[in-house]
Amino acid sequence: MTEADGTVRDRTWLGAYGERVAVDWLRGHGCKVLARNFKGPHRGEVDIIARDGKLLLFVEVKTRRENPLVRPLDAVDKTKQALIERGANAWLKRLTDRDLQAHVVKPSKGQLATQSGFTLPSLQQLGFETTNLLTLGINPGMSGASALFADFKARMAAYHERRDFPARKGPSYLSVHLRFGTVSIRALAAAAWHDAGRGAAVWLSELIWRDFYFMILHHHPRIATQSFRPEYDALVFPNDKARFDAWCEARTGYPLVDAAMRQLNQTGYMHNRLRMVVASFLVKDLHIDWRWGERYFAAQLNDFDLAANNGGWQWAASTGCDAQPYFRIFNPVTQSEKFDPKGEFIRKYVPELKGCSERQVHAPWLMNAAQQQAAGTVIGRDYPAPLVDHAAARAVTLELYKRVRAV
Ligand SMILES: Cc1cc2nc3c(=O)[nH]c(=O)nc-3n(C[C@H](O)[C@H](O)[C@H](O)COP(=O)(O)OP(=O)(O)OC[C@H]3O[C@@H](n4cnc5c(N)ncnc54)[C@H](O)[C@@H]3O)c2cc1C
Secondary structure, eight states, rough: OOOOSSSSOOOTHHHHHHHHHHHHHHHHTTTEEEEEOOOOOTTTTEEEEEEETTTTEEEEEOOOOSSSSOOOTTTHHHHHHHHHHHHHHHHHTTOOGGGGGOOOOOGGGGGGGOOOSSSOTTTTTHHHOOGGGGGOOOOOHHHHHHHHHHHHHHGGHHHHHHTTTTSOOOOOOOOOHHHSSSSSHHHHHHHHHOSHHHHHHHHHHHHHHHHHHHHHHHOOOGGGOOOOGGGGOOOOOOOOOOHHHHTTOOOOSOOOHHHHHHHHHHEEEHHHHHHHHHHOOOIIIIIHHHHHHHHHHHOOOOOHHHHHHHHHHHHHHSTTTTTOOTTOOOHHHHHHHHHTTTHHHHHHOOOOGGOOOTTGGGSGGOOOOOHHHTTOOOOOBBBBSSEEEEEHHHHHHHHHHHHHOOO
16 A cells, blocks of 8 residues: 555555456456565565566556545554554554544546556446435535535534534534545544634544544454354344334334434435444344344445444444443433433424423333323324333343353
8 A cells, every 4th residue: 555655655545456456357367366465575566477478567556545544553462452442442552643644645547557448337337326415404515515624624613512402503513524634634524623622622522432443343353243242142132123224213111212223214314323223222222133234224324434434333332342231231211311401302203202291202111191182193193102111121231241151
């Protein structure tokens, strides 16, 4: 891999991938690949040696790390890695001014090889369908991202106070742009870094979680299917399919959880606080394997990113690196009272509960018959009764985790 200054080479990151693509391409064009990672007198200069008929080809693969902020410690020594894995905060401490510099991109259009007999497959052939992002409220492209960031910059100072309240315009909503590269992570981080306010500092620490999860996935690719903390792979979840379907279809009877799942199903986005709440609920109230929820999110989220999604799910399930402890189990009612105190977010997505008071809307099953009548919602008919009892479910979870930890 060639870095911004054109010198640093990194074989463990995109470099290795780029090399593989180049090898496949050469083979597909009738070349014989003779050697990779050539370790001769020109070591470090030649990635692939191939033969095209009588012609000997020396191929240098140039790739560029654009997506993460900080290098994922390619040739990391064990102690350093252990230190970083202590948590995202330690990762934040590694950030330097150099990481925030824009990469100098040399125009290379005129230097690319011209190809004959090779057509790129169309998006339709790759299985994509035409859609209209504007109907989802996504303003696409770099212009869309910069308009969004301009709007957020004016609100950044209050980020730390507003970000946890889904009914308020607190976060940046930039995740889909970060996911698809229509905004520069370095430009965003630099703006936060050079802002002395508390809101900017907290936002920067959130951007760092993204990098942190990239790094964890980079060093531990097995987490794509397994727990970061291997002892938790022994967890036996009952995985009741009917409960899982109720969660996906926003029929759990817990208003904040259902409102959040409707936001996801209708818009392809879910507020961060709610991602934590619904993930905790699926694993620790419904006792379903975190991988089921991770898969569902992957299919629904417009900002789906393997590293962040896996990191978020393993954080909620307590199986991950720097995760919340297993005994920390969100109470879906108190989370609702705390982060949607007036029930505004709930009413937006669960209009069945519009007639409930600010107090009733968080746990509508507690209304008596007369109150249900007055609210215009009969529990069990207009809105489901709770799928599980939180206190009982919590006790089961503690048992499940304790059993594994005792082994
Ligand atoms: C169960 C679960 C699944 C998640 N899945 C994804 C996913 O597939 N893709 C994704 O981008 N984020 C994911 N997140 C992280 C976070 O919820 C979203 O990044 C955030 O809600 C996006 O909204 P925003 O851009 O307004 O965030 P802001 O609060 O404005 O944050 C700015 C950016 O920082 C990054 N960020 C913030 N929080 C996190 C975090 N906890 N982990 C990693 N990056 C973070 C994102 O790139 C985000 O766009 C997940 C979190 C959880 C708990």
